[in-house]
Amino acid sequence: MIRMVEGGVRQWLSPLVYLSSNWISLLGVVAVTTASILWLLHLPLYLRGDVDNPYTGILTFLVLPGVFFVGLVLIPLGIVREIRRRRKRGEPARVFPPLEWHNPELRRLVAFFGVTTLANLIIGSQLTYRAVHYMDSVTFCGKTCHKVMAPEFTAYQGSPHSRVACVACHIGPGASWFVRSKLSGVGQVFATILNTYPRPIPTPVANLRPARETCEQCHWPQKFGADRLRILTKFAEDEANTRMLTVLLMHIGGGHEKRGIHGAHLDPGVTIEYAHADPGRQTIPWVRYSNSITGRTTVYLAADATPETVRNLPRRVMDCMDCHNRPTHAFDSPTAAVDRAMAQGQIPPTLPWIRKVGVELLQKEYSDRDAVARLIPAALEQYYRKEHPAVFAKFRDEIVRAGRALVEIHQRNVFPEMKVTWGTYPNNIGHMDFPGCFRCHDDRTSADGRKITQDCNSCHRVLAMDEPAPKILSDLGLLQANGH
Ligand code: HEC
Ligand code: HEC
Ligand code: HEC
Ligand code: HEC
Ligand code: HEC
Known part of the structure; x- marks a missing residue:
């Protein structure tokens, strides 16, 4: 009876004998055990609902299973290779060593499993926790690939979003987008290592998540509305550097106002699609406005476009990013x-x-x-x-x-x-240094006589333009000898 059981166990364990003598299978065993243990350590984090952290997901969903399956493949691969090698040399297939403690091969195997498992437990628990936090940090995004990201990281530091993590805009919450962004991220990491990444990094970002799912975590359209006073200070190219002030009342709109800049493009029911002739989306020959509440649909063609010339152009639904493409990586002229x-x-x-x-x-x-x-x-x-x-x-x-x-x-x-220099990255808000709003707002007219307006007072009221001492500012008590 005992002998029969012993025989079965032996047979069952017999492949293991090859493990101790071939490094490919050993590597596989390490990979499998490491991945399993790390995954178990991650489970509580996940069950607590920490899915919002994109990197937790990358680790649990992408990296660990990857390591695990590679390990699983390596184990039989090593065994097959070992059997072939022995056969070629004419050595007999190995029999399982007696399960006795004085057998060095068995001792090696047991010691090996014991030490790696212990090490996994200690190192794994520490590393994963920290790695997740580290990868989520601005340091990782902005500095790990320092040279690649230097322009974006530098511009970010002085921006209104300098306290917002890179991943809040670039990945956002939820499980599916980090998978997408990280799949493309794998390619980017290789490009960085192999030094084959494009310079400058192309914009617009092709696989950026729709802005409404990222930006609206913090800015929701219902919150917009009030007009906003903008005072722009410039200086003339004369000896005295004469100061000139421009005062604009921006019609932000949206929210409960049902008008203005945000309202016109983002109100409930409104969808604006456009076709662009260049990858940078700077030339926009076709625009379609539709409103599911009023039922109106209007198509606008640029002056030099026909339905044939725009038919095969790539299309896009307008969102925050089509105006705010530089909310944080704003480069100046x-x-x-x-x-x-x-x-x-x-x-x-x-x-x-x-x-x-x-x-x-x-x-x-x-x-x-x-x-x-x-x-x-x-x-x-x-x-x-x-x-x-x-x-x-x-x-x-x-x-x-x-x-x-x-x-x-x-x-x-x-x-x-x-290869980033002045003007490399266009800013689509405004219309002075780049076409911006005027990509569409060039007074183009639809078949039924509607316009995408260029009326100077539709987006903002120009209260003063390049004046040394605008009356409106002294009326408001905002005009001072220095500054404004
Ligand atoms: C407030 C949201 C926001 C934050 C925070 C943010 N980005 Fe961006 N990022 C954007 C937008 C929007 C674009 C341009 C997308 C487009 O035009 O398609 C962009 C573009 C980029 C690009 C492509 C090149 C370019 O300039 O267009 C890189 C690289 C980049 N960001 C890296 C980073 C890094 C690194 C951080 C953190 C230090 C970061 N971003 C933080 C919104 C953000
Ligand atoms: C995690 C929160 C968060 C996210 C995500 C976020 N922002 Fe912001 N945003 C802020 C904060 C905080 C400010 C600064 C508010 C202030 O200064 O009063 C700000 C300011 C702004 C401003 C005003 C800047 C100014 O000059 O006053 C704009 C425009 C803006 N964000 C656009 C965006 C866009 C577009 C996105 C998506 C690409 C985005 N934000 C994503 C938090 C966020
Ligand atoms: C049609 C272009 C356009 C679109 C689309 C757009 N914005 Fe704006 N937004 C503007 C302009 C223009 C301003 C005013 C900038 C200024 O004051 O100079 C502005 C102002 C803002 C501000 C500052 C508001 C304030 O009161 O100071 C925030 C925040 C903002 N936008 C977020 C967003 C978000 C989030 C989205 C997407 C849901 C969005 N915007 C879509 C053009 C746009
Ligand atoms: C992709 C094309 C496109 C771009 C870019 C664009 N708009 Fe518009 N805009 C439209 C369309 C389409 C309408 C609505 C026309 C209609 O009602 O049929 C509109 C309407 C408006 C209106 C309402 C005008 C009115 O008659 O009351 C304002 C204000 C406005 N846009 C501001 C802006 C600002 C500011 C920018 C730049 C930051 C901008 N738009 C960029 C397409 C665009
Ligand atoms: C489709 C909307 C729109 C129309 C139409 C429009 N503007 Fe603007 N304008 C903007 C936006 C947006 C800004 C940028 C404000 C900012 O800096 O954030 C701006 C900025 C400006 C500035 C200050 C920018 C600078 O750097 O000096 C001036 C001056 C100006 N506009 C004048 C005009 C005049 C004149 C017209 C009529 C020909 C006009 N605008 C039509 C949206 C518009």
Whole structure:
């Protein structure tokens, strides 16, 4: 009886004998046990409903099963290879060693399983917990692939969203989108390692999740509505850097207002689709407005388009991102950046000619970031020394400060390694530096005489434009000697 049981067990265990002597199967065993144990450790996290964390899901749904199945395949693979090898050499198939403790082969096997399991338990519990948190962090997204993400990470740091995690917009909550984004992420990781990723990183992001599912975690349309006063400060290219103020009352709309910018595109029932002629979505020859509540559908064609020329173009449903494509990675134009730095005082507005020469220096080409840091301050000093010696004598400190601020502006916006320079990434809000709203709002007319309007007061009321001292601001008590 005992002998029969022993024989059965032996037979059943006999493949194991090959494990101790071939490294492929050993590797498989390690993989399988590691994955199983880590998965078990993850289970409680999952049962508690922590699915909102995309990386928990990546680990439990993608990485661990991947490791597990690879391990499962490796075990028989190693055994088959071992049997073949022995057969080739004419060695007899091995019999199972006696199950006795003094047999070194068995001891090795037992010790091996014991040590790896213990190590898995200790290391695994620590590592997974931390890895999940780490991968979710801005540090991981922005810094791990430092060079690749440097432009986006830099712009992000100074943005209204600098406290919002990258994954909140790029992946969002729920289980299906992290799988999608991580499947493409695997490709991106390889591209980074192999150094084959595109420079600059192309925009728009092709597989970005629809904005309404990400942005609306924090900004829901019902909350919009009130008009918003925007005061833009600019400086002229004259000796005195004359300050000019533009005042706009933005008709944000939406929410309960049922009008305005958000209302026109996002109110319940409204769907706006468009066809774009370029991958960057900058040329939009066809737009269709439909409203399921009023039942109206209107098709607009650009002046130079016909139904035939737009038939095969890719289409898209408009969402937040078609206007707010730079909510956080906002790069400036040289003029906008210098205006802002002057308004905030980093570049002293009292320094004669600085608006003009500052912008010129930013627009020059430099080989790398070190060259920028050396050449801009030197060129600025040289300019004043040669062209305006009196200014140079009087404004030494200001010139040094301005030089430093210009270097900072350049390094925040231009990334030679990533081929990102002024204007690489268009900003679709507005219509000054890029077509933006005017991609559609060019007064194009539908067959029944409706328009996508370019009326200056439909999106904003222009309360003042490039005035040194707008009356509206003094009326509101907002006009001050410095700043606005
Ligand atoms: C407020 C939401 C938001 C946050 C937070 C955010 N992004 Fe983005 N990101 C976007 C949008 C919107 C785009 C442009 C999408 C488009 O045009 O299709 C984008 C584009 C990108 C691109 C593509 C290149 C480009 O500039 O268009 C990269 C790379 C990127 N983001 C990385 C990051 C990293 C790294 C972080 C965290 C440091 C981050 N993002 C945080 C919204 C966000
Ligand atoms: C996790 C929350 C969160 C998400 C997700 C988020 N935002 Fe924001 N957003 C904020 C916060 C916080 C602010 C700053 C509010 C403030 O300054 O009063 C902000 C500000 C803004 C502003 C105003 C900026 C300004 O100049 O005042 C815009 C526009 C905006 N977000 C658009 C977006 C868009 C578009 C998306 C989706 C791509 C998005 N946000 C996703 C939290 C979020
Ligand atoms: C048709 C273009 C367009 C679309 C679509 C759009 N926005 Fe806006 N949004 C604007 C403009 C323009 C402003 C005003 C910017 C300014 O004040 O300079 C704005 C302002 C905002 C602000 C700041 C509001 C305030 O009171 O300061 C937030 C937040 C915002 N949008 C979020 C969103 C979100 C989220 C979506 C998608 C659900 C969205 N927007 C869709 C054009 C758009
Ligand atoms: C993809 C095309 C497209 C883009 C880009 C676009 N719009 Fe529109 N917009 C439309 C359409 C279509 C309508 C509605 C026309 C209609 O009622 O048939 C509209 C209507 C409006 C209206 C209402 C106009 C009125 O007559 O009352 C405002 C305001 C507006 N848009 C603001 C903006 C702003 C601001 C931007 C840029 C940030 C912008 N739009 C970008 C397509 C676009
Ligand atoms: C479809 C909507 C729309 C129409 C039509 C429109 N604007 Fe604008 N305008 C905007 C938006 C959006 C901004 C950007 C505000 C911001 O900076 O966030 C803007 C910004 C501006 C600015 C300040 C930008 C700068 O950098 O100086 C001026 C000036 C301006 N518009 C003037 C005009 C004039 C003049 C017209 C008529 C020809 C006009 N706009 C028509 C939407 C519109």
